[in-house]
Amino acid sequence: MTLGESLSLARFCFRFRRRLESQPVHCRTAGSGVSDRRLGIRRDKHDLLEERGSVDSQLIATLRLALVSGVGPRTRQALLSRFGDSATVLAASLSELREVDGVGAKLAESIRRASEEVDVESQLAICREQNVRIVTDADDDYPRLLREIHDPPAVLFVRGGLQPSDAMSIAIVGTRHATHYGLRQAERLASGLSRAGLTIVSGLARGVDAAAHRGALEASGRTLALLGSGVLNVYPPEHDELARAVISNGALLSETPPMHPPKSGSFPQRNRLITGISLGVIVIEASMRSGALISARLAMEQGREVFALPGRVDSRASTGCHRLIRDGARLIESVDDVLEELGPLVEAAPTDTGQVVHHPAELKLNEQEQAVLSAIGSETPIIDEVIVLSRLPTQRVLATLSVLEMRRLVRRLPGNRVTRI
Template sequence: MSNFADLPTMLSMQIAHVSFRQLQAVQQHFGSLQTALESPQADWQRGELLSEAQLAILFADDLQARLDEALAWGEENNQAWLLLGDKEYPQSLTEISEAPIVLGVRGNIELLSDPQIAIVGSRHASRLGVETAKDFAKHLSSQGLAITSGLALGIDTAAHKGALEGVGKTVAVVATGLDRIYPASNQKLGHQIAEEGAMISEFPLGTKPLNYNFPRRNRIISGLSLGTLVVEAALKSGSLITARTALEQGREVFAVPGSIHNPLAKGCHQLIKQGAKLVESGQDVLEELSSNLQSTLNLFAEQSTVEKKSASAVNTQSQSKLLEWIGYDAIGLDELVVLSKMPVSSLQGELMLLELSGEVEALSAARWRRIR
């Protein structure tokens, strides 16, 4: 349960576009959010807690109807609302400034807490840029990482498609309400992501694709992820906003270099000059993140027991066991699941660690083989 209030109360705040800081101020002023919603509009105005536009929404005649619609939406199969403070709310987002107070989710909620890499770039990407983004996403996904992006045209679309060809799946963070998919040309892809991965939004149902919402959602893309990879970006690209928020959040930033004559490479080159890691392959990304992935995947590998063994001991034991089943001939992930009886997410994590340590290598079609 949220640390602030119940679902209807928090959804009311979301519908009025109340931010985390505003929510804290409202709670402090009124003592509780329930008390706040029972208070007359004049009390809100005297406190100067919200804008006039926000108050107009909060005290509009149709608020209850919008609230009922949102509650009904959350009861549908494969759809849910997550409140800040819920145990399923991704821990990585609680660490950023202005964490979303409510997240709508279509798809697999558990995926939001898996290790993620953001891949972003130009909406008007070149053919080479699209192929590069898809290759990076497919490789990183084949290692068990979830690929996070914004469902925009160009690089975002390529990243989602590449991820769906791997095993780590994909998360789409959208700047509209989850009752619509934007752009319309990504309708089929959006439905596939909702079925096989997850689509999330902090915006109320009915929110249209407004320009100022896209930069705002970028902090969620980077906030969910261990690092952000920019594939192609012009100097004024919105992808550079995502890279900046990643840096502000203490996350890694990677950039793929390109031709000095390509305007879509200039944003990436600027990032590299400013300290972003130049990467040429998915393996470069994995190597840069190896220490972060080790600690993150250790947490996924821990079992909830009264007395937990140390993560390193658990990982060492499970990795040694896996090596008994992985030979020099390729073996598929499905077969390893049957042999090891491990959850897929834990198995993928252990395989990634074994690859990082040079014990095994990943092949196409989610297959693995031992190399030493």
């Protein structure tokens, strides 16, 4: 099966599944797989912490299980299916644990001893001192789109803030060795998509990632950086200032503990979060060996849209993008190309003020534009009715309708009528 056929099948399956899903999403597989730290913390110390009620006991259990080496997404799913929750998993006997698919004697022993040997207290202390939030897949503000992937993390460490509007997000990825063309295009697209109301997601790496974050920041938009290291151990170190700007206008996120060092194995795992938290991924400059192509394949497997920006035909930096386009990725040249494709995938999402929006561009409306859009509602009124309901002068309504039409939020119909798109 070619990448193009796989993309089509993945999109169909993803959209069909979303139509069927009318029940709340339940917690699914997770687990960071980071190493446990055998520091000899006595269990009674942890028990005292829980009895004080200073931290939710289920959060402690979730964090403990996530920090056990060898408990990956599939294993955690199997454990939770068998025992119900993390606390019950940790209290299970060795024989009970070994009955679970994928749990051998060594892993069962690690899980059984986690309450004594996994240093949860120090991680909680670091998070409190450094203002790092711990968000679990049981929390309301856990990113909605991440719940849809087959291996969401049990825990996210967050510096900055998450907002409901971040559900309208697009990832921009590409080579670390970007050309001037690639950097300029990444900033241009990130800036334009940010002005249209989308949150820009990337990995804070050198090259295209950094340009995407900067483009969003220049447009005063929101941006999220998914890290392969801990959120208190920014990599590369020269991006520390950029990371602080991201925190002020979005968030740094990682499934690894705050001080976790950057390791090569962490970055492929991180890539699934970049694509998983986004409606789609834009690939800008990627050679045939680029990790951005791995992100594109992950996006395809997750049912996300895959976009590719073409480059010069003789540029090795764009060979991967051209291959993606040949295999079925959407060729894009402008912000409008992306918005046209994302429109049908965007579900109603509330802003931080509670306002519900149906299109990313609605996040950037002024009061006048909001009034006209509200007057149109879900019907197809004649323009005279919009003028009356909006309580704005005729010429102002007509001018505003033109702006909304250019932003692909409304469409004029025969009979002097108008409708929302």
